[in-house]
Amino acid sequence: MQRLFTYAATVLLLSCSAVAFAEDELFVAKPFSTGWTGGIEGPACDAEGNVYAVNFGASGTIGRATPDGKTEDWITLPNKSVGNGIVFDKAGLMYVADYANHNVLQIDPKTKEVKVFAHEDTMHQPNDVAIGPDGTIYASDPDWGNGKGQIWRAEKDGKMTLLVKDLGTSNGVEVSPDGKTLYVNESMQRNVWAIPLNEDGTAGEKKLLKQFEDHGFDGMRCDVDGNLYITRYGKGTVAVLSPAGEVIREIDVLGKSPSNLCFGGPDGRTVYVTEVEKLQLVSFRTDKPGQAWKVWQEAKK
Numbered sequence: 001m002q003r004l005f006t007y008a009a010t011v012l013l014l015s016c017s018a019v020a021f022a023e024d025e026l027f028v029a030k031p032f033s034t035g036w037t038g039g040i041e042g043p044a045c046d047a048e049g050n051v052y053a054v055n056f057g058a059s060g061t062i063g064r065a066t067p068d069g070k071t072e073d074w075i076t077l078p079n080k081s082v083g084n085g086i087v088f089d090k091a092g093l094m095y096v097a098d099y100a101n102h103n104v105l106q107i108d109p110k111t112k113e114v115k116v117f118a119h120e121d122t123m124h125q126p127n128d129v130a131i132g133p134d135g136t137i138y139a140s141d142p143d144w145g146n147g148k149g150q151i152w153r154a155e156k157d158g159k160m161t162l163l164v165k166d167l168g169t170s171n172g173v174e175v176s177p178d179g180k181t182l183y184v185n186e187s188m189q190r191n192v193w194a195i196p197l198n199e200d201g202t203a204g205e206k207k208l209l210k211q212f213e214d215h216g217f218d219g220m221r222c223d224v225d226g227n228l229y230i231t232r233y234g235k236g237t238v239a240v241l242s243p244a245g246e247v248i249r250e251i252d253v254l255g256k257s258p259s260n261l262c263f264g265g266p267d268g269r270t271v272y273v274t275e276v277e278k279l280q281l282v283s284f285r286t287d288k289p290g291q292a293w294k295v296w297q298e299a300k301k
Helices: 002-023 291-300
Strands: 030-034 041-045 051-054 061-065 071-076 083-088 094-098 103-108 113-119 129-131 137-143 148-154 160-167 170-175 181-186 191-196 207-211 220-222 228-232 237-241 247-252 258-264 270-275 280-285
Touching (some): 041 094, 051 083, 051 258, 083 137, 083 291, 148 181, 181 220, 220 291, 228 258, 237 258
Antiparallel strands (some): 041 051, 051 061, 129 137, 148 160, 181 191, 220 228, 228 237
16 A cells, blocks of 8 residues: 555656646747737736736737736826837836837836826837836837937936937847846847946947847847847747857747747746737746846845
């Protein structure tokens, strides 16, 4: 009887381990939630693991998906604003690039109050946003018609300062975990640039990190080791690029048009990707947590 019990327990343990391994299969995308519009973009996770993305039920909305994939139309932006990129700060406030009105909006998730945090008439459009360890917000500003772009820095008081000019179609933007490097990709030119961030808030000379031979780019985010996860629009993959500019791998995301991504989940190792072709969020597991998740953990201390 004891041998039978031991054998049964061993089989059960191995079975549970196999299930856990299957559920934690790395770099394999799975559908997460549907019902989004063709403007699905800019995902970001809050401290509870909810995923927010723009243009859920209609243009100008922000949808929310719970960790188990249930979705809702969370908020409609006022004044005909239309969102794109989203980030959260350490206090839990949400910042949204409002390309329709040349704003960076600030939203308090607890009250859903929407404020204009920063505005700049001379911007082409704030497209994607990133936030540094010190809370500074950076916004990409592509000029699609002329194949050009630039980067703005939003000061703590909401003032917008032109940080980098004379770029190609600047789209995805991200800050390295140590806050010393700003990464920018150019969708049409297919370049990924690394730009030093000086202590006085200015930017140094850009360095070409990687040029791809084909397809476009959109959003990108860093893991805790500084690897860049970049959506490859048109190819249907997320490329993982090391800080040295080496392509570590590419992950198929179940549709040819991934627009942006974020890290979340209980351990920060789930990547959520907004995919335009099939109007859905997809997710895959990684071996490293995202930098944004690490910030949430530090904020809880």
